[in-house]
Amino acid sequence: MQNILSVQSLTKKFDDFTAVKDISFNVKTGSIFAFLGPNGAGKSTTIKMLTTVLKPTTGEISINGFNALKEQDRARASFGIVFQDHSLDEELTAYENIVYHAVIYKVPKKERAERVRKALEIVGLWDRREDYVKKYSGGMKRRLEIARALVHYPKILFLDEPTVGLDPQTRRSIWNHIKSLNQEKGMTIFLTTHYMEEAEAVADHIAIIDHGKIIESGTVEEIKKRTETESLEDAFLKLTGRDIRDENNESGIKMRTIRSMRRRNRN
Numbered sequence: 001m002q003n004i005l006s007v008q009s010l011t012k013k014f015d016d017f018t019a020v021k022d023i024s025f026n027v028k029t030g031s032i033f034a035f036l037g038p039n040g041a042g043k044s045t046t047i048k049m050l051t052t053v054l055k056p057t058t059g060e061i062s063i064n065g066f067n068a069l070k071e072q073d074r075a076r077a078s079f080g081i082v083f084q085d086h087s088l089d090e091e092l093t094a095y096e097n098i099v100y101h102a103v104i105y106k107v108p109k110k111e112r113a114e115r116v117r118k119a120l121e122i123v124g125l126w127d128r129r130e131d132y133v134k135k136y137s138g139g140m141k142r143r144l145e146i147a148r149a150l151v152h153y154p155k156i157l158f159l160d161e162p163t164v165g166l167d168p169q170t171r172r173s174i175w176n177h178i179k180s181l182n183q184e185k186g187m188t189i190f191l192t193t194h195y196m197e198e199a200e201a202v203a204d205h206i207a208i209i210d211h212g213k214i215i216e217s218g219t220v221e222e223i224k225k226r227t228e229t230e231s232l233e234d235a236f237l238k239l240t241g242r243d244i245r246d247e248n249n250e251s252g253i254k255m256r257t258i259r260s261m262r263r264r265n266r267n
């Protein structure tokens with residue numbers, strides 16, 4: 001199996017603070033890769049570098065065979081992104097949001113309508129396409145963001161906390177959509193999540209980052225075996241000394257959710 005994403009000696013410094021320290025890893029084509037770590041570990045900084053939002057201080061990133069630093073446009077065309085905070089236009093319909101994205105990504109005009117329809121069908125929102133996004137629930141918005149990330153046919157989808165702030169039933173539905181994209185469309189998924197049991201259930205490969213360094217990586221079974229633990233959550237605790245759902249983390253999630261709700265309410 002080939003690697004769709006290859007990262008070598010990636011480092012990011014903010015002045016004299018090093019947020020990501022010389023990390024290297026590969027993501028196999030067609031796999032689900034979970035990137036886990038406590039708050040402030042360096043996950044978002046890494047995802048931003050992988051998706052060309054942030055320039056690495058040093059290191060190499062290859063996406064779908066393209067150098068993410070030197071062939072940015074082709075690298076960008078190879079991936080879709082769903083960030084933690086909503087970035088949909090609430091004053092447009094679901095359909096209009098997706099079309100807008102298709103135009104930005106230069107999807108040829110004659111293919112546009114068909115691709116938008118398919119993307120909305122995949123996440124089960126075709127029948128609600130004419131609704132304004134401001135009428136959507138949190139789960140529907142997240143599904144719409146996934147549809148939007150699919151319209152230019154990416155080879156790899158980056159999902160930063162795709163289920164944060166959603167109720168358990170909606171989380172399950174989002175994971176079902178993600179799994180079917182992976183299994184039926186062969187799309188590679190790179191995700192971060194605070195829900196260890198969800199990572200354990202869906203991911204083929206896990207990498208755990210702490211203080212900017214990858215401290216463990218492998219399949220769930222390999223990690224449990226090496227750490228002599230019964231669950232990924234216990235392994236995480238043993239490796240980082242911190243529960244991913246400890247007080248600080250929970251408040252971190254709450255803060256982010258509050259921030260994104262405030263932003264939504266302002267719209």
Ligand SMILES: Nc1ncnc2c1ncn2[C@@H]1O[C@H](COP(=O)(O)OP(=O)(O)OP(=O)(O)O)[C@@H](O)[C@H]1O
Binds near residue numbers: 017019041046
């Ligand atoms: N622009 C910046 N300038 C200075 N420091 C930064 C900047 N962005 C991130 N950092 C710092 O880098 C470290 C890693 O942050 P990052 O957001 O990547 O962590 P994270 O693992 O994504 O955490 P979370 O789960 O809270 O999103 C943190 O100590 C953070 O304060």
